[in-house]
Amino acid sequence: MSWLKVDLDEGRAAFRPGEVVRGTASWSLDAPPASVEVRLIWFTQGKGDRDVGLVETMPCPAPGAEGRQAFAFPLPDGPYSFSGTLVSLLWAVEVVALPGSDAALAELVASPSGREILLPREMPDAGAR
Amino acid sequence: MRARDNPFAVHRIHALRFRLTDEGWRELLARLSTLGCRAAIVGPEGSGKTLLLEELGARLGTLGLAPCLLTLRRGERRPAPEARAALLAGLGPADVVLVDGADELGPLAWSSLRRAARKAGGLVVTSHRPGLLPTLWTCGTSVELLADLVRELVGSEEAEALRPRLAALFDRHRGDLRAALRALYDLYGASPATAGPLPGA
Numbered sequence: 292m293s294w295l296k297v298d299l300d301e302g303r304a305a306f307r308p309g310e311v312v313r314g315t316a317s318w319s320l321d322a323p324p325a326s327v328e329v330r331l332i333w334f335t336q337g338k339g340d341r342d343v344g345l346v347e348t349m350p351c352p353a354p355g356a357e358g359r360q361a362f363a364f365p366l367p368d369g370p371y372s373f374s375g376t377l378v379s380l381l382w383a384v385e386v387v388a389l390p391g392s393d394a395a396l397a398e399l400v401a402s403p404s405g406r407e408i409l410l411p412r413e414m415p416d417a418g419a420r
Numbered sequence: 421m422r423a424r425d426n427p428f429a430v431h432r433i434h435a436l437r438f439r440l441t442d443e444g445w446r447e448l449l450a451r452l453s454t455l456g457c458r459a460a461i462v463g464p465e466g467s468g469k470t471l472l473l474e475e476l477g478a479r480l481g482t483l484g485l486a487p488c489l490l491t492l493r494r495g496e497r498r499p500a501p502e503a504r505a506a507l508l509a510g511l512g513p514a515d516v517v518l519v520d521g522a523d524e525l526g527p528l529a530w531s532s533l534r535r536a537a538r539k540a541g542g543l544v545v546t547s548h549r550p551g552l553l554p555t556l557w558t559c560g561t562s563v564e565l566l567a568d569l570v571r572e573l574v575g576s577e578e579a580e581a582l583r584p585r586l587a588a589l590f591d592r593h594r595g596d597l598r599a600a601l602r603a604l605y606d607l608y609g610a611s612p613a614t615a616g617p618l619p620g621a
Contacts, residue, residue: 336431337423338605376609379424409422 293320295386297329297397304398305405308368312399316351316386317359324388327351331364332385333401337378344370360386371402375410421611427573428605433598436569438472445479448557452476455554457516457542462550463559466596469546470520472559476544477518485516485541492521498529508536516542523547561595563587569597570604 299314306312316329329349335342346367351360362384373380385396400407423429440448452459461469461476477487490499490507499507507517517537522530522545530552537543545552566586571579582604593599 336429337426338602338609339430341431374422374424376421377423379422381424 293393294318295320295388295393295395297384297386297395299384299397299399305400306366307403307405308366308371308401310366312364312366312384313362314384314397315359315361316384318354318386318388319357320388320393321356323356324354324391324393326389327354327358327360328387328389329360329362330385330387331366331382332396333370333380333382335378335380337375339378354388366401369401371408372400373402373408373410376412421608423609426605426608428601428608432573433601436471436572438468438475439565439568440472440475448476449479452542452544452556455556457544458553459544459556460522460550460553461544461546461557461559462548462555463546464548464561464595466593466598466600467559467561468597469559472557473518473520473544473546477516480516480542484514486514487516487518488540489518489520492519492524494521494524496521496524497526499525499533504533508539511537511539513541515540516544519543519545521546522552523549561590561597563590566590566597566600569601573601 295316295318297314297316299312312331316327318327327350329351331346331348333344333346347364349360349362349364351358354360364384366382370380372382381398382401383396383398385394387394402408426432461472463469474489477489480487488507488511490503492499498504511517517540519533522533525533534543543553544556550558563586566589567579567583570582570586573579574582586600589600589603590597593603
């Protein structure tokens with residue numbers, strides 16, 4: 292049975308901008324893929340179509356059917372992890388076996404507080420004093 | 421409710437599969453072959469035409485064919501020149517051109533595209549109305565289908581609680597399941613909890 296997974300070091304899943312996300316991607320596939328990529332991404336979920344930002348890619352050329360790859364991605368200044376009623380923005384490290392669609396990811400939070408920013412359901416009236 | 425927790429978020433809707441059994445797929449693929457691989461998926465707004473076209477493309481891919489998708493937006497009377505050129509460049513017998521929203525095209529653009537696609541091994545389109553090509557599949561909707569999709573998204577217990585609302589939603593959106601599911605997103609989004617049943621359900 293094929294599998295891929297991403298483990299973040301020490302199980303840590305909350306980071307501040309500028310911190311380095313470290314961990315290990317590992318896989319066991321039925322056959323050696325052409326390549327494996329480990330990616331730092333952000334993406335949206337919600338009512339609208341999904342937006343994706345590819346921040347950094349670490350290629351693993353000529354990988355075997357089984358393997359592991361350590362990674363270290365410095366987090367950029369933004370965007371921060373947040374959730375509102377209409378859209379959430381999430382960060383993740385994903386590992387993808389190419390060609391094909393086999394992939395796995397580990398979600399993480401990126402924000403100055405280390406917590407997902409929750410938007411108020413209704414924005415305060417800009418004109419209110 | 422956070423958008424990421426909303427069971428009707430788009431990524432969850434996109435994960436739904438077209439309701440067709442293995443036997444149904446065999447029949448559909450046999451019919452497509454009978455029609456010379458030139459056919460239309462027909463149905464009203466929000467009835468799953470795009471989903472069926474995408475899944476058909478994936479199945480054709482597993483059969484060694486190369487699906488080439490062109491998606492037309494509402495009111496797009498002709499495809500963008502770059503998109504058209506990229507789609508039609510080097511077409512061969514192993515290629516199957518898939519056009520989502522072919523009835524958006526003007527008569528000249530449709531005629532031109534259909535002619536250019538003759539080099540491909542197949543041409544399958546979606547359309548709200550029959551007539552562009554022989555009909556491969558007619559997509560329809562029902563309250564039962566909406567209930568089935570909702571059950572997959574929220575689970576049996578919560579779906580049962582929603583059941584009395586679904587017929588009204590279905591009627592309000594004239595059978596457009598995409599619109600009905602978006603309305604359910606809004607209803608869940610109004611819930612203050614991060615997860616939980618629909619308020620008033």
